[in-house]
Structure formats: structure tokens, C-alpha cells
Amino acid sequence: MDSPLALYRRYRPETFAEVIGQEHVTEPLRAALAGNRVNHAYLFSGPRGCGKTTSARILARALNCEQAPVADPCGECDSCRDLARNGSGSIDVIEIDAASHGGVDDARELREKAFFAPVRSRYKVYIIDEAHMVTTQGFNALLKLVEEPPPHLRFIFATTEPDKVIPTIRSRTHHYPFRLIPPRLLSSYLSELCELEGVTIEPTALPLVVRAGAGSARDTLSVLDQLLGGAGPAGVTYDLASGLLGYTPDTLLDGVVDAFAAGDGASVFGVVDKVIETGQDPRRFTEDLLRRLRDLVIVSAVPDAPATGLIDVSGDQAERLVTQAARFGRAELTRAADLVAAGLTEMRGATAPRLLLELICARVLLPAADHGTDGVLARLDRLERRMAIVGTPATPEAPPPADAPQRAAAPAPAAEAPAPAPTVEAPAPAAEAPAPVPTEPEPEPSAPPAAPAAAAAPAPPEPAAAPASPSTPGTMSLGDVRGLWPTVIDACRSLRKATWSLIGQNAQVVDFDGTVLTLGFPSSGLRDQFLGGGHEPVLLEAMTKAIGLQPRIDAIVHQGASAASPAPTAAPAPVPEPDPPAEPAPPPPRRPRMADIQAEPADLHDPDSAVDRDDADVDAESGADLLVRELGAQVIEETPHQ
Structure with a gap:
């Protein structure tokens, strides 16, 4: 026969x-x-x-x-x-x-x-x-x-x-x-041949056959002939085509792309390990990943590319591409594609392709480590996406005040400041020693720690604190928080390095329901260190500063043992070292006196600190009176000013 x-x-x-x-x-x-x-x-x-x-x-x-x-x-x-x-x-x-x-x-x-x-x-x-x-x-x-x-x-x-x-x-x-045959034309031609042969072929398998044929009609028909020979009752399936032709399954590509979008290094390297464990070629995986990034770059620039035929993919895969492209910025995608393309070139002839693949993934995950233009643009893309998710009112308002903890705590005493003012005006008659009078305005720099706070308290701090937490939590999902988590870690580094080290190396976002953020720690010791070491206020301040979100934090052991959640913190008040403002509020600069430099930070909360130092009665005080009243000093002898 x-x-x-x-x-x-x-x-x-x-x-x-x-x-x-x-x-x-x-x-x-x-x-x-x-x-x-x-x-x-x-x-x-x-x-x-x-x-x-x-x-x-x-x-x-x-x-x-x-x-x-x-x-x-x-x-x-x-x-x-x-x-x-x-x-x-x-x-x-x-x-x-x-x-x-x-x-x-x-x-x-x-x-x-x-x-x-x-x-x-x-x-x-x-x-x-x-x-x-x-x-x-x-x-x-x-x-x-x-x-x-x-x-x-x-x-x-x-x-x-x-x-x-x-x-x-x-x-x-x-x-x-003569020229190579376009992919769409080859796909329709293969569909007609399969109908003539009476064999079913899945739409997702057609692009793999066309890709293997590389535009050659004879090579494409040879590949299809091979698949038809090995097809079972279900016909030519995607699994049969991807396995026989050696292409990376879409599930692995979807997993690594989603992990890149979320900044999830554990998932990325888990996919790499799975590629090696299943016996796939790292070079082929890198090539397929580059092709996927190319498709995402095109979809990001032309959202209807799958519908217009600019990209030859099936319907369900087109939806996945559109969803994945929306989680990246164009600069991020372009940078990732450039890194993968450069790594693919380095892989040719390499003796350790897995090592190069892992290095490629590490570079894609860390745009902050790339100080070039591509890294800056990738980080800018993340900021723009965060602003689009969180909303523009909350993000720009929170960062401007340099002393956010002081100003957040200042409005309460400032509201009560006018009450004790009459009691401070009592020592007005004490106007001795005419010589020191011209120099008495010098103590004015001692008032700036309280005076600017009292002056600025009624207007700026209230609008900044108002839109922070209540309006934004409901607008973000668990995926959004995971995607923006690297930005929160970076913000912790600028606030407190101990918190940055503890959270960056050990904490993982487990769940977020709109109001409660569940953080998982690998052990109860690390969880207790987070709860008892003053790290929670710093993390809340970092989240407010970075993504405009201030949820309640629930710290648990990641293996499943739940821990009692700490009490909700309304504002990041307990900051250990408030710095005094660099410049005094009054326009004419004056040299501060030693008594003002050594003033205790507790004066920030003294009701008398809200008194206006430009008041005539205060200026009438002698230096000795000020020392006794402000510092509790004992004057032994006062030498007249020459």
C-alpha cells in the first residue's frame, strides 16, 4: 500500500x-x-x-x-x-x-x-x-x-x-x-486545508504552526503534516502543538509577565525554576518572552491591535494581552524588551543559560537600580499609574510638608493657643535696663518651633490630612497594592532604614480588603519585632506619602498562624526626632541665642509657645526675665550690655 x-x-x-x-x-x-x-x-x-x-x-x-x-x-x-x-x-x-x-x-x-x-x-x-x-x-x-x-x-x-x-x-x-507569505494569509490557508483533510485544529494552535513555518508555505505545510500525523480524536490541540514544536506554554508566559507587573520576584524566579525543571530550553523561553513583550508593546501603543489583525492571536489571548498591557507603562515595557533582547544575544554560546535568564529577570524587576534614562522612565511610569489608581488629590498633597509628623500633631495645641495668651501678657511692666532693649528681639528665633506651627495650623495642615485615608482605600484592589508595594518599600527607606530592612526583606502583602492591609511575616519573632519596634507608624507614613493610602495594618505569621492586629493608627504622630524649622517665620533674620538653641523640644507643646514674640509687652522683658521664665534659670549676676 x-x-x-x-x-x-x-x-x-x-x-x-x-x-x-x-x-x-x-x-x-x-x-x-x-x-x-x-x-x-x-x-x-x-x-x-x-x-x-x-x-x-x-x-x-x-x-x-x-x-x-x-x-x-x-x-x-x-x-x-x-x-x-x-x-x-x-x-x-x-x-x-x-x-x-x-x-x-x-x-x-x-x-x-x-x-x-x-x-x-x-x-x-x-x-x-x-x-x-x-x-x-x-x-x-x-x-x-x-x-x-x-x-x-x-x-x-x-x-x-x-x-x-x-x-x-x-x-x-x-x-x-518572491516574498515570504504573510502570517494571516497562511493561517486562513491552513484552516482551509484542515477542513479539506477533515481534521480539527484549535485556533490557538494555528499561530504556532505559522510561526514554525516562518512564512514559507512548504515549511508550514510540513509542520502541519507532522501535527496531523500525531493528532488524536480531538485534532490538533494547543498542547500538542506547543509540546511538539518546543514553544513555551502561554501559562508560563502569563505567569512571568504578571509577576513582572506586580514586582513579585518570588513568582518570577519560580517560573524560571519551572522552565528548567520541565526540561525546556532557557533560550527558547527567553525568545518567547521577548515575543510576548513585543506584543504587549504594540498593544500598549495600539489598544485595538488584536482586533485589527496587527497581532495574530486568538480571541481569549487578545483579552489577556490587553489586560497585561494595562498593568505596565510604555517605558517599562520597552525597557523590559530591551533587557530581554540584550540577554538573548548574550545567551548565544553561553555555557550557563539559566544564570543569564535569572540575571535578565533581576534587571527587569529592579528599575530603581538602572540609573539610565530607561530606568527613570520606567519608574515614572509606575508613578503615573499609581496616580491614576489612587487619584490626583491625595498623592501630591501629602508629600509637600517636610515635617509632616510635627504639623499633623500641631493643630491640636494651636487651637487652644489663644486661651492662655492673656496670662502671658502679665509680666509686661518688667522693663529694666534700657541698654539690652535693642538686643531683646534676638530671642525671636526661639519662637519659630511653635510660632510657624500656630500660624500655619488653621489653613495648610487640615486640607492635607483630610483627603488622605477615607476616600482612597476603596479605590484600590489587592493587585494594585501589590503592584505599588515596591514604591512603598522605597518610601520606608527614606524615613527609617530599620523599617525598610525589616519590611523589605520579610514582609509580604497577603490580603487587602479596602480598609485592612494584612502583612505576612515568616515567623512570630519578626511579626512581634514589627509590632513592638515602632515600625507600624513609619509604614503608615510611607504608604500615605507614596500611594496616598492609610489602612489599618494587620500583621500575621505567613504560615497561617494569625496574630492580634495592632490598634489602628489615625496619623503617623510618634516620630522620635522632630527637626526644628530651618528658617524663622519673621522676615528679618536674626542670630539665635544660646538659650534658644538649647531649648527643649517639649516647648513645642507648651501653651505659652503660641505667644507672638513680636508683642510689645514681650519685647519689654529683660534677658534675665526670659531666662527665668523660659528655662527656669537662676540669675546670679547680670552684666549690663555695653
Whole structure:
């Protein structure tokens, strides 16, 4: 029993109308045949498997058709039947493989036989395949024959490398360049062939077959023939195609892309480990990841790319691409694609491809470590996405005050400041020593720690504190918080390095329901260290500063043992070291006195600190009175000011 022919032989085109993807060649040839303006020599060039030899056979059939001149062979005459797909062949159409018959002796033999007239047909046609393999001496032996052939002789040269055909031959032919077949056209062609074969093929498997064929019709049909041979009752499935062709499954690519978007290093390296454990090639995985990032870059720039056919993917995969692209910024995607492309180049010839793959993933995860333009733009993309998620009112208002903890605590005493003011005005009559009076305004710098807070308390701090927490928690999801968590860790570093080290290395976002953020720690000791070490207020301040969110924090042991959640903190008040303002509020700068520099921070909360130091009664006090009242000093002797 004869085995069936391969698909590329069974479905070889027999007319120019059946040749797909080469209309720029077939249409001029059909016009030349119909108008009887056929040249004596043609050169067909292009990639392998794109239809050069097939078109040469169709041209020979059309030339020798009994109804010629005609654009397409009739398929009914003796010559057309002899040259058909399953025909016996014609003695007047000779195919020569130049790879094995390209020497000068073969060219001389051809030249001697070419002058004999055709036996049955109108023309004797020589189809020289792989013409670039003909030696220079062989071409020189054919040169006179190709330049001035007898009327019954036609030459068709087919080659993948037209530059290797000597110019004297090339200049005497009509050159028709063939091209690779577009993916969408190949996909529809494969669907039609599967219907003719009566085999089902999943839509998600078609792009893999087309990709394996790389635009070559013959190579694509060979791949499809292999899959059809191994298909079961369900037909050609995605799992069969990806496993047999060696491509990375979409589940792994989706997992690593989602982990990149969330900044989840554990998941990223877990995917890399799975790639190695399942025996896949790290280079192929890197290549597939680069292709996925390329698709995401296009979708980010053109959201309807899958619908318009700009990207050849199935419907459900198109939805995944749109969702994944929305979680990145364009600069982030471009930077990641550049890093993966550079790493793929380094992998060629590398002895440790897994190590290079892990380094690539580490670079993609850490845009802050990249001090170049790409890293800055990637971080800017994260900030813009965070602002779009959290909302613009909350994010810019929280960071401006440099002393946020002081100003958050200042409005309460400031509201009560006017009450004790009359009691401070009592020592007004004490106006001794006329000499020190001009220098008494110098103590004014001692008031700035309280005076600016009392002056600024009614207006700026209240709007800044109002929109922080109540309006934003409900607008963010668990995925949003995980995606912005690296930014929160960076904010902790600028506030307190101990908190940054503890949370950055040990804490993990377990859950977020809009108001309560659950943090998981690997052990109860680390959880207790977080709860009892003053780290929670710092984390709340970092979240307010970085993402405008101030939820209640529930710290648990990550293995599942729940811990009692700490009491909710309304504002990040307990900051250990409040710094005094750098400049005094009054316009004229004065040199501070030693008594003012050594003032205790507790004066910030003293009701007397709200008294206006520009008051005339206060200016009337002597230096000794101020020292006694402000510092509780005991004056032994006062030397008059000279």
C-alpha cells in the first residue's frame, strides 16, 4: 500500500490563481502570457518554499498549453495533464538541480541538447533550480545560449541567492522576486486545508504552526503534516502543538509577565525554576518572552491591535494581552524588551543559560537600580499609574510638608493657643535696663518651633490630612497594592532604614480588603519585632506619602498562624526626632541665642509657645526675665550690655 503524499505535494498549486501571497509576481506573468509577450529567460528569486519552482512549472504549462496564449493552463490538453500535479512529466520540460549539475561539463551538455527542437510541445523549457550553485565557468558556458537562444527555447532560473548569479546572466533575464507569505494569509490557508483533510485544529494552535513555518508555505505545510500525523480524536490541540514544536506554554508566559507587573520576584524566579525543571530550553523561553513583550508593546501603543489583525492571536489571548498591557507603562515595557533582547544575544554560546535568564529577570524587576534614562522612565511610569489608581488629590498633597509628623500633631495645641495668651501678657511692666532693649528681639528665633506651627495650623495642615485615608482605600484592589508595594518599600527607606530592612526583606502583602492591609511575616519573632519596634507608624507614613493610602495594618505569621492586629493608627504622630524649622517665620533674620538653641523640644507643646514674640509687652522683658521664665534659670549676676 502506497503511503500518502506529503501535504506540500498533494496541494501544490497548478495555476497562478492558486499561488498565495505572490500576487506581485503572478499578475504580471499572467498578463505577459495572455498578451503573448513572454521573455526567453526568467529569474525567480526569494526565500525557500515560497513558490519559485512551482511558479516555474505553471509558466511552462501555460507556455505549452494547446490554447496558448492563455493566462492560466487549461488543464485538459495532453501537455497540461503531463505537467499536472500527479502527471507523468513532459520530455520537453527539463528540470535541472544545479547543486549537483552546475559544472562546466553539465553546461556544455545542456548547450548541445538545447538546439534540438521539442518533441511534442511548442517550447523546450529548462528549469534550473538552485541556480546560484552553478559555477562561474558553467554560467560562462551558458552565456551565449542565454543571450541568443533559438526560438523554441525558454530558460527559468530559480534561486534563493540571486546575487550569486553572475551579472551577465542576470542582466539577460526578467527578474521576479518572491516574498515570504504573510502570517494571516497562511493561517486562513491552513484552516482551509484542515477542513479539506477533515481534521480539527484549535485556533490557538494555528499561530504556532505559522510561526514554525516562518512564512514559507512548504515549511508550514510540513509542520502541519507532522501535527496531523500525531493528532488524536480531538485534532490538533494547543498542547500538542506547543509540546511538539518546543514553544513555551502561554501559562508560563502569563505567569512571568504578571509577576513582572506586580514586582513579585518570588513568582518570577519560580517560573524560571519551572522552565528548567520541565526540561525546556532557557533560550527558547527567553525568545518567547521577548515575543510576548513585543506584543504587549504594540498593544500598549495600539489598544485595538488584536482586533485589527496587527497581532495574530486568538480571541481569549487578545483579552489577556490587553489586560497585561494595562498593568505596565510604555517605558517599562520597552525597557523590559530591551533587557530581554540584550540577554538573548548574550545567551548565544553561553555555557550557563539559566544564570543569564535569572540575571535578565533581576534587571527587569529592579528599575530603581538602572540609573539610565530607561530606568527613570520606567519608574515614572509606575508613578503615573499609581496616580491614576489612587487619584490626583491625595498623592501630591501629602508629600509637600517636610515635617509632616510635627504639623499633623500641631493643630491640636494651636487651637487652644489663644486661651492662655492673656496670662502671658502679665509680666509686661518688667522693663529694666534700657541698654539690652535693642538686643531683646534676638530671642525671636526661639519662637519659630511653635510660632510657624500656630500660624500655619488653621489653613495648610487640615486640607492635607483630610483627603488622605477615607476616600482612597476603596479605590484600590489587592493587585494594585501589590503592584505599588515596591514604591512603598522605597518610601520606608527614606524615613527609617530599620523599617525598610525589616519590611523589605520579610514582609509580604497577603490580603487587602479596602480598609485592612494584612502583612505576612515568616515567623512570630519578626511579626512581634514589627509590632513592638515602632515600625507600624513609619509604614503608615510611607504608604500615605507614596500611594496616598492609610489602612489599618494587620500583621500575621505567613504560615497561617494569625496574630492580634495592632490598634489602628489615625496619623503617623510618634516620630522620635522632630527637626526644628530651618528658617524663622519673621522676615528679618536674626542670630539665635544660646538659650534658644538649647531649648527643649517639649516647648513645642507648651501653651505659652503660641505667644507672638513680636508683642510689645514681650519685647519689654529683660534677658534675665526670659531666662527665668523660659528655662527656669537662676540669675546670679547680670552684666549690663555695653
